[in-house]
Amino acid sequence: MKKNIFFLLCVFSIFEIQAQEKKSDLFGVEYxxxxxxxxxxxxxxxxxxxFLNFPIFKGEQKTIGGRxxxxxxxxxGLDSELDKSLYGTDINLFWQKQIKDRYKIYLFGQVGVYSDFKDISGxxxxxxxxxxxxxxxxxxxxxxxxVSYSKQFFGHQLNPFVSVDYQITSKLQLTGLLPIRPKLIYTINENFSxxxxxxxxxxxxxxxxTEENSRFVRINNWYGMSRLEYTLAKHHQFSVGLGYNFRNNIKLYEDGMGNNWSIFTFDLNKKSKPIQEVNSKGMRFEIGYNFQL
Structure with a gap:
């Protein structure tokens, strides 16, 4: 019984420091x-x-967990060069330390496999x-x-950001990371937001x-999304959203063409030119489910 209580306390604590927002999501799926x-x-x-969130350690001032x-x-619908089925699986580990009452420092590391999963290698x-x-x-x-740094197949990516969590009114909240993921949340009632x-x-x-000579696909996108969320029985959150892609960019590169530096989705230099490229704008639709504690 004591072990179960400790596990639940750890699960509750881990979600206080999600990188994007304050939500107690245990697992979820989105299409x-x-x-x-x-x-x-x-x-x-x-x-x-x-995704699945999991706890590792909970102390008075330190928390360790992962996702x-x-x-x-x-x-x-494009052509044989760009029509691909792509997959990614990764694990994210974080460490957070409370400094006095007002300050927190948060560190994370992530590693994963991103490919067509046909012949996985290093x-x-x-x-x-x-x-x-x-x-x-x-x-x-x-x-x-x-700031975050990612070693991508196209080169090196930097994401500097400012985080904000502002409860503007009892119903309106501005939260997230600027400029890569700001959110404005309006709470309609205890079930709808x-x-x-x-x-x-x-x-x-x-x-x-073996089939593609280790070429790689790069996908950049920026979109706006408006989403209605409904919480059932305090734990089951269902969502449906409609949005618009301001920029949806797909590029195909030869192997060995990964020397670019970029900030967010924008290249600082363009040493590598793609074999093929498609730029588009258009509608985006999504539905999702999260289990919340």
Whole structure:
């Protein structure tokens, strides 16, 4: 019984410091659909994301935990060069320390396999490191700053950010990371909430060494999303959202063309040119489920 109580306390504590927002999510799954449409291309990307959070250690001032993340992206409707089924599985470990009552420092590391999963090898791995420092100004307002570094197949990616958690009114909250994932949340009642967010992301996936000569795909996207969330029996959160991709960019590269430096999704230099590239804008649809404690 005591072991079960300790485990539950650890689970509760871990979710206080999620990198994006304050939510007590234990696990969840999301499906999304992106329309690809421009003058010469008609296609889509179907995405499935699933995660599981887990505790490792909980002390008075220190917390250690992690997240297992699995995702898939299926690109179709373009051509044989770009129509791919891509997968990623990674593990994220974090360490947080409370400094006095107002300050926290947060460190994380992530490593995973990102490929078409046809012949996995060491070249399919990529990793990320990051840190964040936050200050609680009062019960309603916290800010912070940080940076993350990712070793991508296309090169090196930096994401400097400012974090914010501002309870503007009893129903309205601004939270998240600026500029890569700010969220404005309006609580309608104890069951319904309305979330509006902007999301920016860059990802890369290694292709088969035997079939594709270890080429890789890079996907950059920026979108806005408006999402309605419904919580059933205090633990089951269902969501449905409609958004718009301001920029959806898919590039195919030869192996060995990974020398670029980028901030967010924007290249600082362009030493490597893609074999193929598709740029589009279009609608995005998503549905999801989270189990919350």
């Amino acid at each position: 999304s659909y992106d329309k690809i449409k421009n003058d010469s291309a008609r296609g889509n990307i179907k995405n499935v994301d699933a 297992l993340h699995i995702k898939s992206q299926n690109i179709s 070249e399919d791995f990529r990793y990320s490191l990051g840190a964040r420092y936050t200050i609680r100004h009062n019960d309603k307002f916290s800010t912070g700053w940080g 309305w979330t509006n967010e902007i999301f920016g992301n860059a990802a890369s996936y290694r292709l088969s060494a």
